[in-house]
Amino acid sequence: MKKLTYILFILLITFYSCDSFLDVRPTGEVVNNELFETAEGYEEALYGVYSFLAREPLYGKNMTYGLVDVVGQYFAGGWDAHWSHKLREYDYKHMEVRPEIDAIWESMYKGISYVNNMLENLAERDSSAFALYNVYKAEGLGLRAFMHFELLRLFSESIIQNPEATGIPYREKYSYQVTPFDPIKVSYEKIIRDFKEAERLLTAHGEYFDREDENAGGFIKDRVIHMNLYAVQALLARVYWEKGDLETAKNYAMKVIECPFFKMEEKTDVEDMVNGVISNKETIWGLYSEEFPNFTREVLYQNGGSFTYDPKPDYRDIYEVDQDGFDYRLDKWFQTLSDHGAEGLRCMKVVDRFKVRLGARPVSKLSGINMIRLPELYYIVAEYYLVMDNVEMAATYLDKVVRARGLNGFNKGDGIVVVSRMNINNDRRKELVCEGQWFQIMKHYNMSIYESITDQTFQPSKNIYVFPVPDDEYEYRN
Numbered sequence: 001m002k003k004l005t006y007i008l009f010i011l012l013i014t015f016y017s018c019d020s021f022l023d024v025r026p027t028g029e030v031v032n033n034e035l036f037e038t039a040e041g042y043e044e045a046l047y048g049v050y051s052f053l054a055r056e057p058l059y060g061k062n063m064t065y066g067l068v069d070v071v072g073q074y075f076a077g078g079w080d081a082h083w084s085h086k087l088r089e090y091d092y093k094h095m096e097v098r099p100e101i102d103a104i105w106e107s108m109y110k111g112i113s114y115v116n117n118m119l120e121n122l123a124e125r126d127s128s129a130f131a132l133y134n135v136y137k138a139e140g141l142g143l144r145a146f147m148h149f150e151l152l153r154l155f156s157e158s159i160i161q162n163p164e165a166t167g168i169p170y171r172e173k174y175s176y177q178v179t180p181f182d183p184i185k186v187s188y189e190k191i192i193r194d195f196k197e198a199e200r201l202l203t204a205h206g207e208y209f210d211r212e213d214e215n216a217g218g219f220i221k222d223r224v225i226h227m228n229l230y231a232v233q234a235l236l237a238r239v240y241w242e243k244g245d246l247e248t249a250k251n252y253a254m255k256v257i258e259c260p261f262f263k264m265e266e267k268t269d270v271e272d273m274v275n276g277v278i279s280n281k282e283t284i285w286g287l288y289s290e291e292f293p294n295f296t297r298e299v300l301y302q303n304g305g306s307f308t309y310d311p312k313p314d315y316r317d318i319y320e321v322d323q324d325g326f327d328y329r330l331d332k333w334f335q336t337l338s339d340h341g342a343e344g345l346r347c348m349k350v351v352d353r354f355k356v357r358l359g360a361r362p363v364s365k366l367s368g369i370n371m372i373r374l375p376e377l378y379y380i381v382a383e384y385y386l387v388m389d390n391v392e393m394a395a396t397y398l399d400k401v402v403r404a405r406g407l408n409g410f411n412k413g414d415g416i417v418v419v420s421r422m423n424i425n426n427d428r429r430k431e432l433v434c435e436g437q438w439f440q441i442m443k444h445y446n447m448s449i450y451e452s453i454t455d456q457t458f459q460p461s462k463n464i465y466v467f468p469v470p471d472d473e474y475e476y477r478n
Helices: 039-053 067-071 098-123 133-155 184-205 229-243 246-257 292-301 315-319 328-333 353-358 374-387 391-405 421-431 438-444 471-477
Strands: 007-015 022-031 075-077 166-169 181-183 283-288 309-311 334-339 342-347 368-373 449-451 456-458
Touching (some): 039 283, 067 438, 133 229, 328 421, 374 391, 374 421
Antiparallel strands (some): 166 181, 334 342
16 A cells, blocks of 8 residues: 555544443544554544544634634624734735635645545555445545535635636645646536545445444444535535535435434524534534534633624624514523623523533533534525425425424415515524524625624625635645
């Protein structure tokens, strides 16, 4: 096999007998060119990538409740000189903003290089070498497609607004060779190709996904924190929706909706649903992370410091749109606190209120970050039926979410059903706070953006919706 020396995060894997969930702890950076001699080496490599994604430059902060939700106009810095004030005004060239954006590009491509190293070594082994050979390959391909897609959404134009736009470099080799920027259509083709191959491999292997089975062990345990079959299908629904192919997006969304493993949480469980833990019912894929509560404590829970994000002054307006019933999201996700170190209004949606206050949870759940959940798929299906002029079916799928959050729904049984795309997007905005999705939705529809603190309206443009590629990327090419 190829002796490729590289730096990778190696994880210790332990199982707690009572709660029987995976506990992953990084032990540091090691140089190892024999990692891929055993099945355990491939598993460690994959766990290393998941752990890497869960750190602050990516989904531990900036790709969820941090940078991407600041440009989505949910938050503002709690300190007057906080760099996020420049960010929410779309000054991407500001001396403190640019390094944060550059870190997303650089970190994501580093994660891609880790995956490519694993895939190249795996390709040199016979497929019969390991019992989970196809699972390792599928997870690697799915992760590679996902990371490229996330870069494409931020650093390229919307394919709907400009089908001839420049995409991103799609890196498929673990090497220092310069990879050209593809046309955006080609970028989508490669992303879909990798996702579909991952889907084929996981289907052929027979995806094991059972939240209740305490006897499952090893790599197939807790598939919700792996790039599992349903995660691949849900992400394909997101990709096709972004691409403007609503019918295919709907078809993939329905594959997940109709499987038996996911359902909406009860409205009374909204507060403790995704607050630093993986939802037991709605999450299709999440990243395991014991450090996530520490990240959110500093940024969302504490206040008055130089790192904190405060809800924007008009946060209530978001939840009082289409109000018919009691929206538990407003009441449970936004709370006025009088805790030590956390006074005033805070967004608590993804903050583990037990760990930040008491240091431990009374009930053990998988700690981590929710990467894609069931509501997103209901929105896609509702939008498809709306475009097909089937308003009743659109309301049926939209109501799956809004009723689970305490609202009365759009189909009230009186024979009069009125649903618009604005209704769907209003609920997307309510639901997806702290998940890094609303900015992408505004970009998809080329929306103007209102900034309430300075009372400015930003018209849609490349300067708003396309992050600048790091200068180092071009200098490296030259």
